[in-house]
Amino acid sequence: MFSRDTWREIFTTLRKNKLRTFLSGFTVSLGILIFITLYGMGNGLINTFDKFFSQDATNVLYLFPGRTSMPYKGYKSNRTIEFENSDLEDIEKDFDMFVEHVSPIIRRSALVKYKQESNNYTTIGVDWGQQFAEKTIMMKGRYLNQRDIEEKTRNAVIGRLVEIDLFGSGNAIGEFIDLGGSVFKVIGVFQDEGGDNEERQIYIPYTTRQLIEKNTDKVQQIVVQFKPQLGYTGAMALERNLERFFKDKKFINPEDRNALFIRNVTDQLKQNQDFAGALQLIVTVVAFGTIIAGIIGISNIMVYVVKERTKEIGIRKAIGATPRNVISTILLESVFITTISGFTGMLIGIGLLRSLGDNLSEDYFITNPYISTGVAVFATVVLIVFGGIAGYVPARRAARIKPIVALRDE
Amino acid sequence: MIEIKDLHKSYKMGSNSLHVLKGINFKAEEGELVAIMGSSGSGKSTLLNILGMLDEADSGQYILDGVRIENLSETKAARYRNKFLGFVFQSFNLINYKTAMENVALPLYYQKVSRKEREAKALKYLDQVGLKEWAHHLPSELSGGQKQRVAIARAMAAEPKVLLADEPTGALDSTTSYEVMDLIQQINDRGNTILVVTHEEDIAHMCKRIIHLRDGVIVEDKKIKQVRASEYVQ
Ligand SMILES: Nc1ncnc2c1ncn2[C@@H]1O[C@H](COP(=O)(O)OP(=O)(O)O)[C@@H](O)[C@H]1O
Ligand SMILES: [Mg+2]
Numbered sequence: 026m027f028s029r030d031t032w033r034e035i036f037t038t039l040r041k042n043k044l045r046t047f048l049s050g051f052t053v054s055l056g057i058l059i060f061i062t063l064y065g066m067g068n069g070l071i072n073t074f075d076k077f078f079s080q081d082a083t084n085v086l087y088l089f090p091g092r093t094s095m096p097y098k099g100y101k102s103n104r105t106i107e108f109e110n111s112d113l114e115d116i117e118k119d120f121d122m123f124v125e126h127v128s129p130i131i132r133r134s135a136l137v138k139y140k141q142e143s144n145n146y147t148t149i150g151v152d153w154g155q156q157f158a159e160k161t162i163m164m165k166g167r168y169l170n171q172r173d174i175e176e177k178t179r180n181a182v183i184g185r186l187v188e189i190d191l192f193g194s195g196n197a198i199g200e201f202i203d204l205g206g207s208v209f210k211v212i213g214v215f216q217d218e219g220g221d222n223e224e225r226q227i228y229i230p231y232t233t234r235q236l237i238e239k240n241t242d243k244v245q246q247i248v249v250q251f252k253p254q255l256g257y258t259g260a261m262a263l264e265r266n267l268e269r270f271f272k273d274k275k276f277i278n279p280e281d282r283n284a285l286f287i288r289n290v291t292d293q294l295k296q297n298q299d300f301a302g303a304l305q306l307i308v309t310v311v312a313f314g315t316i317i318a319g320i321i322g323i324s325n326i327m328v329y330v331v332k333e334r335t336k337e338i339g340i341r342k343a344i345g346a347t348p349r350n351v352i353s354t355i356l357l358e359s360v361f362i363t364t365i366s367g368f369t370g371m372l373i374g375i376g377l378l379r380s381l382g383d384n385l386s387e388d389y390f391i392t393n394p395y396i397s398t399g400v401a402v403f404a405t406v407v408l409i410v411f412g413g414i415a416g417y418v419p420a421r422r423a424a425r426i427k428p429i430v431a432l433r434d435e
Numbered sequence: 436m437i438e439i440k441d442l443h444k445s446y447k448m449g450s451n452s453l454h455v456l457k458g459i460n461f462k463a464e465e466g467e468l469v470a471i472m473g474s475s476g477s478g479k480s481t482l483l484n485i486l487g488m489l490d491e492a493d494s495g496q497y498i499l500d501g502v503r504i505e506n507l508s509e510t511k512a513a514r515y516r517n518k519f520l521g522f523v524f525q526s527f528n529l530i531n532y533k534t535a536m537e538n539v540a541l542p543l544y545y546q547k548v549s550r551k552e553r554e555a556k557a558l559k560y561l562d563q564v565g566l567k568e569w570a571h572h573l574p575s576e577l578s579g580g581q582k583q584r585v586a587i588a589r590a591m592a593a594e595p596k597v598l599l600a601d602e603p604t605g606a607l608d609s610t611t612s613y614e615v616m617d618l619i620q621q622i623n624d625r626g627n628t629i630l631v632v633t634h635e636e637d638i639a640h641m642c643k644r645i646i647h648l649r650d651g652v653i654v655e656d657k658k659i660k661q662v663r664a665s666e667y668v669q
Binding site for chain 2: 033034038337339344425432
């Protein structure tokens with residue numbers, strides 16, 4: 026069945042029927058090409074998604090104070106809730122088992138000056154551990170450390186773009202800047218994956234910020250970094266316990282939904298992962314729909330090919346082709362075309378995705394579109410196998426045609 | 436070489452059936468050249484197709500070269516056709532995308548003859564029909580007479596015991612017809628058994644025996660003195 030002669034015969038037939046060969050090959054190539062592109066784009070979409078949501082650490086809870094909306098234990102409604110340093114200590118003490126680090130956040134906008142240059146920036150009073158919650162990457166110098174916090178030093182860590190704004194091409198490290206009327210020394214420059222906004226921020230010790238503001242002990246937000254081992258359920262439990270703890274401590278009605286907000290990155294992450302999963306599923310379904318359309322396309326072509334060749338098949342049978350000869354000729358031809366053009370389409374598709382690279386990430390949210398070789402080959406093989414099966418039905422019908430019927434003069 | 440006894444064949448068309456062959460008895464020895472005559476629709480092609488195993492009889496016996504032909508599987512029929520029989524049709528039935536040589540070589544492909552040998556044999560038979568120079572031409576580049584000669588070369592390439600020709604000159608003018616008949620006579624001279632379906636008297640008289648079909652039976656069967664086609668071919 027697979028002798029060299031058989032192949033030569035198939036090859037000759039294909040070469041001499043160029044249009045037919047081209048059309049069926051083209052259909053198959055196009056099918057695979059669309060599949061690969063679609064699937065790759067889908068992956069690109071998911072990549073964008075991942076990039077978007079994985080820039081910060083995921084083992085983090087953010088606590089924001091709000092305003093009460095219900096009276097409770099003699100307190101009136103509409104009371105402003107505030108966090109203070111003692112809250113940080115309480116979390117560290119009471120939730121020691123679960124928590125790696127607790128860090129406050131105090132955000133203030135400030136006019137920042139260096140020599141002739143000045144600009145408004147967000148300054149953020151933080152604890153040294155905040156570096157890990159934000160995944161802040163130091164370009165040069167260092168981040169705030171424990172000593173900075175304890176001694177309330179006037180050290181600042183500035184974003185990459187702040188340095189460019191104020192220092193141009195010069196080096197900011199060791200320079201002094203005026204930060205809302207106080208002089209700070211730049212000890213580090215950071216970059217951040219999160220985009221331009223985050224690189225126009227300035228970190229200072231929160232203790233220094235409190236000292237500047239009349240030695241207050243208020244903090245704006247609390248960032249709790251918990252132990253990653255807690256996992257999703259542990260994080261959800263911790264969130265509930267913290268909520269209960271603070272509602273109790275600050276005399277908030279347990280039913281009150283406006284007095285305290287907790288943002289749980291893990292929970293969001295899970296939702297996002299679920300969403301990404303759904304996206305992936307849709308993309309897969311659509312892509313395999315393309316493959317099925319391709320298979321239907323092939324079987325249509327095969328039906329047409331067999332019809333067109335009825336007379337030829339009749340001639341071949343009259344001069345001695347067995348049904349098996351007929352089936353194997355037609356099948357091998359179709360499998361040969363599908364294989365060659367399928368893999369051609371696959372290579373073109375992969376090449377296309379490669380060449381697209383990150384060109385689409387700005388406008389279309391598609392980052393690094395990509396298909397694994399395994400999936401690509403699998404889809405191609407599926408198309409070939411089912412294309413073969415689809416070709417078998419008309420081939421068998423062709424083999425059953427009686428030569429006299431096929432040869433009857435019209 | 437060929438023997439049929441009480442052969443019947445009818446075609447079913449919806450509710451009524453058309454009884455075409457109503458008990459044919461016939462015998463042809465090796466080396467005979469038989470013309471089968473009869474008006475259009477008298478069942479000449481039907482008979483030839485049954486003899487060629489392209490169709491099956493409803494009842495009756497068929498013995499080809501001592502082998503009883505009955506209840507053949509498709510595969511077996513294909514093998515017999517390939518080994519015992521050569522066909523020539525009125526409309527040539529060449530494969531249009533294959534060259535003359537490839538067409539002639541095709542029966543040998545199904546005999547699993549090696550490629551070299553196939554091509555050598557194909558050229559030999561094309562030479563015999565005087566078309567060696569046309570070996571690499573497509574059928575569309577050949578005249579009707581040339582096409583029929585290629586078809587004859589193809590039928591002979593497998594070296595069959597019996598050559599069956601259904602109105603081989605039906606689509607040709609008389610000069611070309613005589614050339615084709617000349618070829619058929621030459622093949623017969625080498626000892627091949629040949630059956631020619633025709634409704635033309637002059638063609639029939641170039642055979643050695645004439646059978647007349649009418650109303651599904653043989654009404655006349657006579658040996659004749661053969662007219663040599665070469666007399667009419669310059
Ligand atoms: N496949 C078929 N189905 C139905 N009727 C047929 C078929 N083949 C031939 N016939 C009928 O059988 C009769 C004999 O046909 P045929 O053998 O071709 O005659 P001839 O070759 O002598 O002209 C004709 O009436 C024709 O219409
Ligand atoms: Mg006829």
